[in-house]
Amino acid sequence: xxxxxxxxxxxxxxxxxxxxxxxxxxxxxxxxxxxxxxxxxxxxxxxxxxxxxxxxxxxxxxxxxxxxxxxxxxxxxxxxxxxxxxxxxxxxxxxxxxxxxxxxxxxxxxxxxxxxxxxxxxxxxxxxxxxxxxxxxxxxxxxxxxxxxxxxxxxxxxxxxxxxxxxxxxxxxxxxxxxxxxxxxxxxxxxxxxxxxxxxxxxxxxxxxxxxxxxxxxxxxxxxxxxxxxxxxxxxxxxxxxxxxxxxxxxxxxxxxxxxxxxxxxxxxxxxxxxxxxxxxxxxxxxxxxxxxxxxxxxxxxxxxxxxxxxxxxxxxxxxxxxxxxxxxxxxxxxxxxxxxxxxxxxxxxxxxxxxxxxxxxxxxxxxxxxxxxxxxxxxxxxxxxxxxxxxxxxxxxxxxxxxxxxxxxxxxxxxxxxxxxxxxxxxxxxxxxxxxxxxxxxxxxxxxxxxxxxxxxxxxxxxxxxxxxxxxxxxxxxxxxxxxxxxxxxxxxxxxxxxxxxxxxxxxxxxxxxxxxxxxxxxxxxxxxxxxxxxxxxxxxxxxxxxxxxxxxxxxxxxxxxxxxxxxxxxxxxxxxxxxxxxxxxxxxxxxxxxxxxxxxxxxxxxxxxxxxxxxxxxxxxxxxxxxxxxxxxxxxxxxxxxxxxxx
Numbered sequence: 157x158x159x160x161x162x163x164x165x166x167x168x169x170x171x172x173x174x175x176x177x178x179x180x181x182x183x184x185x186x187x188x189x190x191x192x193x194x195x196x197x198x199x200x201x202x203x204x205x206x207x208x209x210x211x212x213x214x215x216x217x218x219x220x221x222x223x224x225x226x227x228x229x230x231x232x233x234x235x236x237x238x239x240x241x242x243x244x245x246x247x248x249x250x251x252x253x254x255x256x257x258x259x260x261x262x263x264x265x266x267x268x269x270x271x272x273x274x275x276x277x278x279x280x281x282x283x284x285x286x287x288x289x290x291x292x293x294x295x296x297x298x299x300x301x302x303x304x305x306x307x308x309x310x311x312x313x314x315x316x317x318x319x320x321x322x323x324x325x326x327x328x329x330x331x332x333x334x335x336x337x338x339x340x341x342x343x344x345x346x347x348x349x350x351x352x353x354x355x356x357x358x359x360x361x362x363x364x365x366x367x368x369x370x371x372x373x374x375x376x377x378x379x380x381x382x383x384x385x386x387x388x389x390x391x392x393x394x395x396x397x398x399x400x401x402x403x404x405x406x407x408x409x410x411x412x413x414x415x416x417x418x419x420x421x422x423x424x425x426x427x428x429x430x431x432x433x434x435x436x437x438x439x440x441x442x443x444x445x446x447x448x449x450x451x452x453x454x455x456x457x458x459x460x461x462x463x464x465x466x467x468x469x470x471x472x473x474x475x476x477x478x479x480x481x482x483x484x485x486x487x488x489x490x491x492x493x494x495x496x497x498x499x500x501x502x503x504x505x506x507x508x509x510x511x512x513x514x515x516x517x518x519x520x521x522x523x524x525x526x527x528x529x530x531x532x533x534x535x536x537x538x539x540x541x542x543x544x545x546x547x548x549x550x551x552x553x554x555x556x557x558x559x560x561x562x563x564x565x566x567x568x569x570x571x572x573x574x575x576x577x578x579x580x581x582x583x584x585x586x587x588x589x590x591x592x593x594x595x596x597x598x599x600x601x602x603x604x605x606x607x608x609x610x611x612x613x614x615x616x617x618x619x620x621x622x623x624x625x626x627x628x629x630x631x632x633x634x635x636x637x638x639x640x641x642x643x644x645x646x647x648x649x650x651x652x653x654x655x656x657x658x659x660x661x662x663x664x665x666x667x668x669x670x671x672x673x674x675x676x677x678x679x680x681x682x683x684x685x686x687x688x689x690x691x692x693x694x695x696x697x698x699x700x701x702x703x704x705x706x707x708x709x710x711x712x713x714x715x716x717x718x719x720x721x722x723x724x725x726x727x728x729x730x731x732x733x734x735x736x737x738x739x740x741x742x743x744x745x746x747x748x749x750x751x752x753x754x755x756x757x758x759x760x761x762x763x764x765x766x767x768x769x770x771x772x773x774x775x776x777x778x779x780x781x782x783x784x785x786x787x788x789x790x791x792x793x794x795x796x797x798x799x800x801x802x803x804x805x
Contacts, residue, residue, distance in 0.1 A: 176275050179214050183268060186211035191261050208264055215267045216244065240270055242452060269780050296330035296364070302374070312364075312381055319377040329366050332384045333375035334359060340371030344726070359547065422448040425765060450764040450774075459757075463749040463786035470793035471742035477794070480735050481723040490704045490721070491739035495684025496677055497631055497732070498698075501642035501652055502600075503691040504708055504729060505624040508539030510616035514597060517612035527553075528606050529614070531572050532579030535560050540600060541568075543616055563587075565643055565666035567602075578605040581643075583666075585610065598647050620655060627730040628656045634736060639677070641670045641698070670698045678703065689724075689732060706732055738796075745793060749786050756782050 190207035223237035244263040299312045302320040312330035315321070320336065323329055329342070341353035344366050353369045356362055362375055364384035381387065426448035468485030475482045482488060502508055517525045533541040534550035535557065559571035566587060567580015578584055585592045585605055592610040595601050603613040631638055639660040642649045649663035662673055677686045688695075688702035699705035700719040707720035708727045724731045760778045 173275065176271065180268065180271060180275075183211040183215045183264065186214075187261060187264050187268075208261070211264050212244070212267060215264065215271055216241070219267065219270070240267065242449075269777055272780065296328040299330040300324075315377050315381060317377055317380060320374060321377060322372065322374050323362075323368050324372050325368055325370055327368055329362050329364055329368060329375070331364050331375070331377045331381065332362070332379040333377045334361055336374045336376050338371055338373035340373045341369045343367040343369050419452065422451040425451055447765055451761055459753045459783040459786050460750055462783055463753070463790050464746050466787060467742050467745045467749060467790045467793060470791055471738050473794045474741075474796055475735055475738050478731065478734055478738075479725040479728075480731050480738075481725065482735060482738075483721050483723075487704065487721045488739045488742050490685050491687075491736055492743050493683075493685040494636060494687045494704055494736065495681055496637045496639065496686045498639045498641060498674060498677060498686060498688045498702065499658075499729070500688075500690035500695050500698075501640055501644060501649065502618060503539045504689055505627075505640065505652065505656065506618040506620050508542075508618065508691070510540050510543030510600060510618050512544065512614050513599060513617045514615040515612070516593075516595070516614075518610060525604065525611050528572075528575075528577050528611070529579060529602075529604050531557065532568050532570050532577040532604065535570070536562060536568060538562075539618075540602065540616060544602070544614070565668075576607055579603075598645075598651070600644065600648070620652060621729070623728045623730045624656055627728075627733060628658060630730060630733040632657070634733070636736075639673075641665055641673055667695075667697055670695075671701050674698055674701050687732075689729060691727075706735075741793060741796060745790055749790065753782060753786065 186207055190204050190211070219237045219240055223241055226237065227233055244266050296312050298309050299315055300322045301308045301310050301315070302322055307322060315331050319331075321331065321333070323340075335356055335358050337358065339355065339357045340362075342356050342362060343353050344363070356373075361378075362373070364379075364381075364387070426445045429444045465485070468488055471488055472482050472485070482491075499505060530545060530548060530550050531553045533544045534553055536542075553572065557570055557572050559569075561569045563569060563580070563584065565583070567578065567584040569584075570577045570579075578588060578590065579602060581601065581603065582592065582594075585603055588605070588608070590605045590608055590610055592603055592605070593613075595613060595615070597615045599615040599617045601613050601615055604611045628638055637660075638658045639662070640649065640653050640656075640658045641662050642652075643665050644652075644663055646663045649661055652658075653661035662669075665673070674686060674688055685703035687704040687706060688698050689706035689708070690699055691708035695707075696719045699707055704722065705720045706722045706724065708724055708729075722732065722735055756778065760774075764774075
């Protein structure tokens with residue numbers, strides 16, 4: 157959702173909300189005038205009816221329009237609006253049976269209460285949508301563009317890739333980019349849910365919607381406005397809203413069966429008792445028609461139809477506030493069914509912050525060895541590549557690279573000034589028939605070959621994220637099985653799995669091997685879902701294949717994020733357990749909404765049928781009141797807090 161669209165929607169909502177309030181006030185005044193003043197001064201029935209009808213039209217014209225649209229567009233005859241029209245017109249017509257109560261007033265009260273309920277529901281729905289947008293990020297109003305050694309303030313929407321901007325203390329970062337100059341502490345809470353500012357230095361990435369708390373930096377823009385982090389997240393959430401959950405689809409089907417059934421029951425209530433009791437007594441006919449109208453009003457399933465989708469939407473909003481993007485209500489259902497979690501290792505369970513701990517160069521010129529090693533890794537976004545490059549300036553080489561290819565599971569092939577450079581594992585060198593030595597070092601081994609000649613290797617080591625221990629422990633507490641898949645060597649993989657107490661571990665895998673492992677796990681899990689969490693390009697196929705795909709979003713590859721059902725914006729794997737807790741919270745609220753709604757409606761249906769003078773407006777109050785109560789209760793999902801503890805929902 158664009159900022160411009162948000163502004164338009166806010167303006168439209170405020171206008172519609174104000175108009176509805178005016179309609180309610182004017183209609184209420186006319187109703188009171190007709191009911192008290194006109195009756196007291198003995199005005200005839202026609203005038204009283206005319207004033208009440210004017211009030212009715214002011215209140216109900218949009219209900220008529222919506223009912224007609226449902227019939228024409230959705231082919232839905234028995235919509236909530238149509239039931240309301242039948243009930244109110246029926247109440248007006250009861251005067252023909254000689255009922256002594258104030259049917260005109262009662263019919264208008266039905267519509268009035270319905271509109272008040274709708275107003276509260278609209279406000280609740282709008283507030284939840286706005287809360288979600290506010291939760292996922294802020295938008296800067298201005299960007300300080302540096303051009304020709306001058307600073308020009310422009311709209312962030314006008315920024316282009318490679319533009320240079322400056323950002324000062326206290327400002328919202330207007331675009332995704334990389335720091336060229338300066339250091340800063342940045343508040344990432346709008347994206348990650350973490351309140352502690354994060355230090356960023358030269359070559360580090362910064363993201364739109366975050367706040368520069370301390371420092372002044374120059375940034376090179378890497379993404380246009382429509383593709384920046386905040387825009388992407390909001391778009392994902394908006395798309396997720398359209399994804400219907402199992403519960404929502406059930407409610408839709410339920411309403412299509414439930415409503416005609418209740419209409420049939422109401423018809424029977426209006427016809428059968430008078431025939432059995434006294435066919436000739438008009439008052440008995442009138443009484444039971446009145447009961448049937450009350451039954452129609454209370455039968456509207458709007459409380460469930462509104463509250464259940466809203467529960468899922470609020471769950472998505474709560475997730476976004478915690479730095480988690482869940483792409484739709486259907487994914488929340490799947491999260492509730494996860495029985496196995498399969499995880500990548502590097503960059504997921506580990507920091508991916510490798511450092512060179514050993515080197516073995518066959519080349520007599522060590523400078524040449526590192527030069528070609530840097531060239532080979534210069535265009536890669538992989539954690540290993542970043543570790544090798546670190547703070548070194550590789551831009552001087554990039555313009556002369558004429559061909560570059562990342563071979564998933566193997567390494568990198570690059571052409572630099574007609575020199576063929578291969579950087580990767582043993583499998584890469586074997587693939588190109590290059591002779592090389594063997595290495596038994598514990599760590600990630602990267603070998604280098606130039607023009608078919610082997611030049612040596614470096615050994616890099618990684619460390620386990622502190623958060624990973626809590627992550628795996630929490631999954632075990634939830635009775636979820638764990639498995640780690642990695643392309644790393646056996647000894648590294650088993651060491652990591654042992655430290656984290658992971659149930660199963662498979663190592664030295666290619667991307668296609670990972671997908672086969674996931675397929676096998678899915679086939680073995682009959683009643684449960686299989687989730688996979690990863691961060692890199694080589695994880696994209698595994699993420700898309702799993703029942704629930706999870707991507708590390710902060711530093712994760714765009715392809716992995718696009719393939720995922722759940723995105724963890726702060727790169728803490730334990731946030732996945734938070735998403736599981738949210739899914740369970742939503743499930744509990746949905747069950748409560750459905751059960752409570754059915755109990756209340758059945759109770760009111762019985763009362764309206766059995767009690768002699770059960771007023772029609774009481775049915776409306778019960779129906780509308782129930783809807784408002786469930787909506788308010790459901791929205792509290794948005795404000796739920798999660799504490800880091802062993803206590804699970």
